[in-house]
Amino acid sequence: MKVRSRSDLETLRAEGLSTLYPSRLKISVGMATCGLATGAAAVYDALRDEAARRDLDLMLVATGCLGYCQQEPLVEVRRPGRDPVLYARVTADRARELIAALAEGELPTEGALAIIPEEKPPAGSKPAGGLPRLNDLPFYSRQHKIVLRHCGLIDPASVAEYVAQGGYEALAHALLDLTPEQVIDEVLRAGLRGRGGAGFPTGRKWQICQAVPIQPKYVICNGDEGDPGAYMDRTVLESDPHSVIEGLIIAGYAIGAHQGYIYVRDEYPLAVERVTQAVARAEELGLLGENILGSGFDFNITIVRGAGAFVCGEETALISSIEGGLGEPRPKPPFPAVSGLWGKPTVINNVKTLATVPVIITRGADWYASIGTEQNAGTVVFSLVGKVANTGLVEVPLGLTLRDLIEGIGGGGLNGKAVKAVQTGGPSGGCLPARLFDLPISYETLTQAGSIMGSGGMVVMDEDTCMVDVARYFIGFTMAESCGKCAPCREGTQYMHQILTRITAGEGSVEDLELLEEVALWVKKASLCGLGQTAPNPVLSTLRYFRDEYEAHVKEKRCPAGVCRALIRLSILSELCNGCGLCRRECPAGAISGEKKQPHTINPELCTRCRICYDVCPVGAVEIVR
Amino acid sequence: MPLIPQPPPPAGGALLTRLHAINAEHGYLPEEELRRAAEELGVPLSQVYSAATFYAAFSFQPRGRHTIHVCLGTACYIRGGEKLLEKLESTLGVRPGETTDDGTFTVETVHCVGSCSMSPVMRVDGDTYGRLKADILPRLLRRYQTEAGGMSDEGT
Amino acid sequence: MINLTVNEQPVTVPEGTTILQAVRAAGVELPTLCYHEGLAPYGACRLCMVTITAPHHGLVASCAYPAEEGLMVETHSPEAVSARRLALEFLLSRCPQSEVIRELAAQEGVTASRFGTPPPERAEELCVLCGLCVRVCREAIGAAAIGFIGRGMERRVGTPFEVQSEACIGCGACAEICPTNAIKIEDRGNERILHTWHTTVELHSCPECGRYFAPEPTGFLKDMFPEIENLWALCPECRRQRTARQWIEQEHTRAT
Ligand SMILES: Cc1cc2nc3c(=O)[nH]c(=O)nc-3n(C[C@H](O)[C@H](O)[C@H](O)COP(=O)(O)O)c2cc1C
Ligand code: SF4
Numbered sequence A: 001m002k003v004r005s006r007s008d009l010e011t012l013r014a015e016g017l018s019t020l021y022p023s024r025l026k027i028s029v030g031m032a033t034c035g036l037a038t039g040a041a042a043v044y045d046a047l048r049d050e051a052a053r054r055d056l057d058l059m060l061v062a063t064g065c066l067g068y069c070q071q072e073p074l075v076e077v078r079r080p081g082r083d084p085v086l087y088a089r090v091t092a093d094r095a096r097e098l099i100a101a102l103a104e105g106e107l108p109t110e111g112a113l114a115i116i117p118e119e120k121p122p123a124g125s126k127p128a129g130g131l132p133r134l135n136d137l138p139f140y141s142r143q144h145k146i147v148l149r150h151c152g153l154i155d156p157a158s159v160a161e162y163v164a165q166g167g168y169e170a171l172a173h174a175l176l177d178l179t180p181e182q183v184i185d186e187v188l189r190a191g192l193r194g195r196g197g198a199g200f201p202t203g204r205k206w207q208i209c210q211a212v213p214i215q216p217k218y219v220i221c222n223g224d225e226g227d228p229g230a231y232m233d234r235t236v237l238e239s240d241p242h243s244v245i246e247g248l249i250i251a252g253y254a255i256g257a258h259q260g261y262i263y264v265r266d267e268y269p270l271a272v273e274r275v276t277q278a279v280a281r282a283e284e285l286g287l288l289g290e291n292i293l294g295s296g297f298d299f300n301i302t303i304v305r306g307a308g309a310f311v312c313g314e315e316t317a318l319i320s321s322i323e324g325g326l327g328e329p330r331p332k333p334p335f336p337a338v339s340g341l342w343g344k345p346t347v348i349n350n351v352k353t354l355a356t357v358p359v360i361i362t363r364g365a366d367w368y369a370s371i372g373t374e375q376n377a378g379t380v381v382f383s384l385v386g387k388v389a390n391t392g393l394v395e396v397p398l399g400l401t402l403r404d405l406i407e408g409i410g411g412g413g414l415n416g417k418a419v420k421a422v423q424t425g426g427p428s429g430g431c432l433p434a435r436l437f438d439l440p441i442s443y444e445t446l447t448q449a450g451s452i453m454g455s456g457g458m459v460v461m462d463e464d465t466c467m468v469d470v471a472r473y474f475i476g477f478t479m480a481e482s483c484g485k486c487a488p489c490r491e492g493t494q495y496m497h498q499i500l501t502r503i504t505a506g507e508g509s510v511e512d513l514e515l516l517e518e519v520a521l522w523v524k525k526a527s528l529c530g531l532g533q534t535a536p537n538p539v540l541s542t543l544r545y546f547r548d549e550y551e552a553h554v555k556e557k558r559c560p561a562g563v564c565r566a567l568i569r570l571s572i573l574s575e576l577c578n579g580c581g582l583c584r585r586e587c588p589a590g591a592i593s594g595e596k597k598q599p600h601t602i603n604p605e606l607c608t609r610c611r612i613c614y615d616v617c618p619v620g621a622v623e624i625v626r
Numbered sequence B: 001m002p003l004i005p006q007p008p009p010p011a012g013g014a015l016l017t018r019l020h021a022i023n024a025e026h027g028y029l030p031e032e033e034l035r036r037a038a039e040e041l042g043v044p045l046s047q048v049y050s051a052a053t054f055y056a057a058f059s060f061q062p063r064g065r066h067t068i069h070v071c072l073g074t075a076c077y078i079r080g081g082e083k084l085l086e087k088l089e090s091t092l093g094v095r096p097g098e099t100t101d102d103g104t105f106t107v108e109t110v111h112c113v114g115s116c117s118m119s120p121v122m123r124v125d126g127d128t129y130g131r132l133k134a135d136i137l138p139r140l141l142r143r144y145q146t147e148a149g150g151m152s153d154e155g156t
Numbered sequence C: 001m002i003n004l005t006v007n008e009q010p011v012t013v014p015e016g017t018t019i020l021q022a023v024r025a026a027g028v029e030l031p032t033l034c035y036h037e038g039l040a041p042y043g044a045c046r047l048c049m050v051t052i053t054a055p056h057h058g059l060v061a062s063c064a065y066p067a068e069e070g071l072m073v074e075t076h077s078p079e080a081v082s083a084r085r086l087a088l089e090f091l092l093s094r095c096p097q098s099e100v101i102r103e104l105a106a107q108e109g110v111t112a113s114r115f116g117t118p119p120p121e122r123a124e125e126l127c128v129l130c131g132l133c134v135r136v137c138r139e140a141i142g143a144a145a146i147g148f149i150g151r152g153m154e155r156r157v158g159t160p161f162e163v164q165s166e167a168c169i170g171c172g173a174c175a176e177i178c179p180t181n182a183i184k185i186e187d188r189g190n191e192r193i194l195h196t197w198h199t200t201v202e203l204h205s206c207p208e209c210g211r212y213f214a215p216e217p218t219g220f221l222k223d224m225f226p227e228i229e230n231l232w233a234l235c236p237e238c239r240r241q242r243t244a245r246q247w248i249e250q251e252h253t254r255a256t
């Protein structure tokens, strides 16, 4: 089939509706990377095999990620005419039990997390059956899903299901009803800002590029997502690839480009696979290629797989990487919108930015602008991870506070521990202390506080996290990822890493702290590209907010969090130890000895202070002496 | 304009795609394959070599049958990825970048595989394992030692 | 033409000029390592940092920043000076053996580095990674015989696989352009040895005196540019002699 017109889209929509809401039993398993990492594939197989064994008529689908990764693997059971029920932390055994129950016409309550109503329930109504509605769970109640609108709800391999949810409607509207200028105007008025980190107004970027009288032009989707500790873009690419493709075609139409690229991070094989399939499917249907939807507009997409270089997320480095060179940034201006890929005008946008575009075109600029705050319209997606009770992917209106996110949605610290800090923006961002958690989230507030919005990484840290060690970790990362072109970043990160290593080894001095700050400020100011210019942020922000921890390291040679190996010692409290021997078996250094049922001891000569014993001891008998 | 005339640049992404293909086929980048790629794509060999040595995804050494990537992304680091690595090192007797003597495993570290909510995470070949604890490593490794490997029955 | 101010002194420069060129046109000295007027701006050494005070504010690398109408530039603002000094201090700790770096640093008042010395295996390091050799070889010559290898602190320059290069034409442009004389090149008998590149090329001998003078692989030049046919045919000494003889003969015929 070819989709040549709006009515062809309608046909596709009908097909999508029939698989989204079939008149038979349907079970969906969340099979994005995070689901797979916790055994979703085994769950899927168990469901399939058990259903076959019991002759249960069943439509089994693999969907993407619903965001509540804490509860993965997630399985949704939909019986015709009933509200679907979501099961959490499903194992293969539980999957078999589920099928057994369903075969008897029953629905087990064990493990059921929530129902997902398909119709909008009347306000204030209580769902029947005692289960909460998904959107009433604390994890979801403050979320507003725009970018993640389809994630986990549709089969990412089905373009029909995407269309059934309103997909490609925006493309039809843009290509058939709007001029490029009107499209740009809509995006501009919506107030959409780039979600790759810097927050540059997207409509403005398109306007600049459109105005350059040079052809050909290019559009690039930046799916390099280099922030270690963040996976928003992966989720969108894996769970809803067509939303990105649609956004990219619209961007191409707006600026007058006929060739697009999607650059996907190498460490995301499943995302590469899913977008590749989605592009092929769109080509097959004629949603890519010549004369799209009969509009006369031609557009093609090439997928480029990155190869493991954080710097390639930086736009000029990404361009040079596509061109076939090393990922080496070049000075700006000229900006890519004026001179980008092969020196031609090029728009680069983040995955989430592009996935938002179709919604703006369909629902209008005013609607989008009404969400969030005046200067920070719309929603932002965070990957809430680290030492937080509920980990997962969350999308909230801009303007919510950090506390709303970490305590409200995240449920506070892991295992009830006190949260000490949060790191936003990854290696380019900073660590903000808990006392700043009432800050509303916006590009400006986070920057003023010494961090950045970044593309959505949010790593929560508790009292067991050493902030000096965290700074050393991030500088170690940027040092390894620096392209090495410019002197401040190449030499400066290396030197900062040396100082921080010295401090965490208990060999630092007070002067080191001054030197560290001096070098950090220089690297920030003098580096060529954003990598170097932001690399010192983790250092500067920890120096600013957690100076006491630095001072404990250099003055008292003490690591308050009990992390830095040279400054701690492990010992077993003989009055608590019951001699179970677990620590002895798990110690990678063979440093623990003891008879069964007798108190064990640690040989400090052999101990590498990895703290595995501390983690595994079932009775809490291992003590970290700081 | 350079003195020596230059061929037109390769198509967008062509060099990276080619390097990935070579790396996937051989497990590393053999010299003669890089020379051939340069010739066929019309790209200077120096550029091919620069790219090949720039990116972390490419290797110049043959690898073991299975590659283990221990994630040391921020989330995994904060939640004990290093301990996992340390346990793996002592179990297999290799350091990151090295291959076990029997050629079964190559151990690498990686900065995030995008499963941060399941941290700490490890990837063996294409399979990702989340919510790992050091004590289940031996069981997990055994699966790859004995057969071709694959996802567990129950997940982890 | 573009009008701007450098250290409060007005300058006028043509379109497409960089701030650095404007600074130099104003007669103000600014050190650079990775800049060369014949090559595209690169912005790697960060010695040429200047402060823009109006109409916007910022510390920028002048070699890569286009001159704009009305720009006010300060070359010796405190932040520009301290950025330059720190860059030199780091270069000094990278290449303590480099005469050029030591002199350059001294000119800016930097005589010692707080940032340590290189590890033993790089104790003799002279390369500052300005990339001029790589760029001249690719952008100007078009041989692209050398490139960057590795990334970050592992970064270095070299030939593919760090063995004899088949693309190198032995022209020596790299050694000529290197600001720190890091590239060792030597003519020995009928060979030119580019030690740094593990490469040896044959030299072409003068049909008259037999002396070796031009790298054999540069022979293609005479096919491309007929005007240098003569240049390539004879060694400079024989060409000088031949020209002199021609002059004398001409004088002779005119006189008679
Ligand atoms: C070191 C570095 C890494 C970056 N990584 C990413 C990335 O992974 N994804 C992304 O979209 N933008 C990244 N950016 C920002 C891009 O350069 C660029 O601003 C962005 O892709 C523009 O898209 P937007 O306007 O939609 O945000 C990075 C920037 C720097 C300096
Ligand atoms: S700041 Fe770092 S990554 Fe950016 S150009 Fe300089 S060395 Fe390369």
Ligand code: SF4
Binding pocket: C126, C127, C128, C129, C130, C131, C132, C133, C134, C157, C174, C177, C178, C179, C180, C181, C182, C183
């Ligand atoms: S060898 Fe010389 S020209 Fe080449 S990068 Fe090093 S310092 Fe620059």
Ligand code: FES
Binding pocket: A228, A229, A230, B071, B072, B073, B074, B075, B076, B077, B111, B112, B113, B114, B115, B116, B119, B121
């Ligand atoms: S930090 Fe480990 S998967 Fe992201």
